[in-house]
Amino acid sequence: MHDIRAIRENPAAFDAALARRRASAMSSEILALDEARRAMINAAETAQADQNKASKEVGAAKGRGDEAEFERLRALVAEKKAEVAQMQTEAKALDQQLTDLLMTLPNTPLDGVPDGADEADNVEIHRWGTPRVFDFAPKEHYQLTGVVPGMDFETAAKLSGARFVVLSGAVARIHRALAQFMLNTHVDENGLTEAWTPVLVREEMMLGTGQLPKFGEDSYRTTDGWWLVPTAEVTLTNIVNGVTLEEDYLPRRYVAQTQCFRSEAGSAGRDTAGMLRQHQFEKVEMVSITKPENSQAEHDRMTKCAEGILERLGLPYRTVVLCTGDMGFGATKTHDIEVWLPGQDTYREISSVSVCGDFQARRMNARYKPAAGGKPEFVHTLNGSGLAVGRCLIAVLENGQQADGSVRLPEVLHPYLGGKTTLSQDSTLI
Structure with a gap:
């Protein structure tokens, strides 16, 4: 959520920043609501002061036996009390209108984020590895001979419908090995704290990280009012919801492997073949909570953590900075990491690493106390995939495929697979 004081101080800059996100100018509407809200608060405070003054005078009039004045003052107190209640109700309603409006507006981009309309305007900043040259097509x-028996879309469709999969046998084990490898690397080498969090959350948690109110159709809600998390960003970031931390507690760096659930409402018809875009999938998610002055360096650090997983797996990738028209709602800057998929002959996103500034912290009221003293300040939050497990499985299978439909597996996975090195043509590990 945005800082109303910053909008008051420089509405033109706020509108210019929204324009970079392809959003309409909103400062006039915001400031009109803000002015009406503040005027109503001031009026309520004035009426409250009048009520308090009259209340004191009631006793004095009673004490001196001035019955007429006593009755007049008592009526005035009742009148002012009703006025105050009405004004407070109106002020609260205006405050909610202002909050609701601010909640629908995207974060503003950092100055260095490239302007653009869509993914075609993203800017590549790093590339690693050389795509393998195959002597076969x-x-x-999902077409590989060794994969087909362990990747069952028909049974999944019977169980749940389209965009689900049942993994079994060796394929399921490779999937599990990938998640285990990612977690161990992030904990043992990257210094993240492993967490295990719920996948059902309260509505306030989805509001806190920006999935609500605007993007409710992209997620699933139970009949009991819980929401299924689209990513562990929701739970890990909300650990500090409503909390004021000590400065020496920062930075906090978390990692969690969870099931994730997305309706994919905005991607109808896209990537329907295979398991590239599913309603239910697993992701290893990283979240950092930092002081404001450290968030840009932390963004680069988290990006390297995600890139390092791909490098250890020997998977070629490229990293791009998303343009203003392609960034997510809560991000102020995003790095997308795209892994090479030879079956599609292109790079596809496998991680988005975003710095959100204090945008989520304001929604969650998450602050820290400066060690030197002074008022608590909002923390900065960051999140990123480290990595999407299913998409990583796809990349491992496609990049390691052999002409006979078997798959040579990355060396770093061998210890997680009992020393096995290959997914055979008959879908066993050998």
Whole structure:
């Protein structure tokens, strides 16, 4: 959420920043609501002061036996009390209108974020690895002979409908090994704290990280009012919801492997083949909570953590800075990491690493106390995939595929697979 004081101080800059996000100018509407809200608060405070003054005078009039004055003052107190209640109700309603409006507006981009309309305007900043040259036509993951028995879309459709999969046997084990490898690397080498969090959350938590109110159709809600998390960003970031931390507690760096659930409402018809875009999937998510002055360096650090997983797996990738038209709602800057998929002959997103500034912290009221003293300040929050496990499975299968439909597996996974090195043509580990 945005700082109303910053909008008051420089409405033109706020509108210019929204324009970079392809959003309409909003400062006039925001400031009109803000002015009406503050005027109503001031009027309520004035009426409250009049009520308090009259209340004191009631006793004095009674004490001196001035019955007429006593009755007049008592009526005035009742009148002012009703006025105050009405004004407070109106002020509260205006405050909620202002909050609701601010909640629908995207974060503003950092100055260095490239302007653009969509993914075509993203800017590549880093590339690692050389895509393998095949002496045969590479297939997509779900077409590989060794994969087909362990990746069952028909049974999943019977169980749950489209965009689900049942993994079994060796394929399921490779999927599990990837998640285990990611977690161990982030904990043992990258210094993140592992967490295990719920996948059902209260509505306030989805509001805190920005999935609500604007993007409710992209997620699933139970009949009991809980929401299924689209990512562990929701739970990990909300650990500090409503909390004021000590400065020496920062930074906090978390990692969690969870099931994630997305309706994919905005991607109808896209990537329907295979398991690239599913309603239910697993992700290893990283979240950092930092002081404001450290968030940009932390963004680069988290990006390297995600890139390092791909490098250890030997998977070629490229990293891009998302343009203003392609960034997520809560981000002020985002790095997308795209892994090479030979079956599609292109790079596809496998991680988005975003710095959100104090945008989420204001929604959550998450602050820290400066060690030197002074008022508590809002923390900065960051999140990123480290990585999407299913998409990583796809990349491992496609990049390691052999002409006979078997798959050579990355060396770092061998210890997680009992020393096995290959997914055979008959879908066993050998």
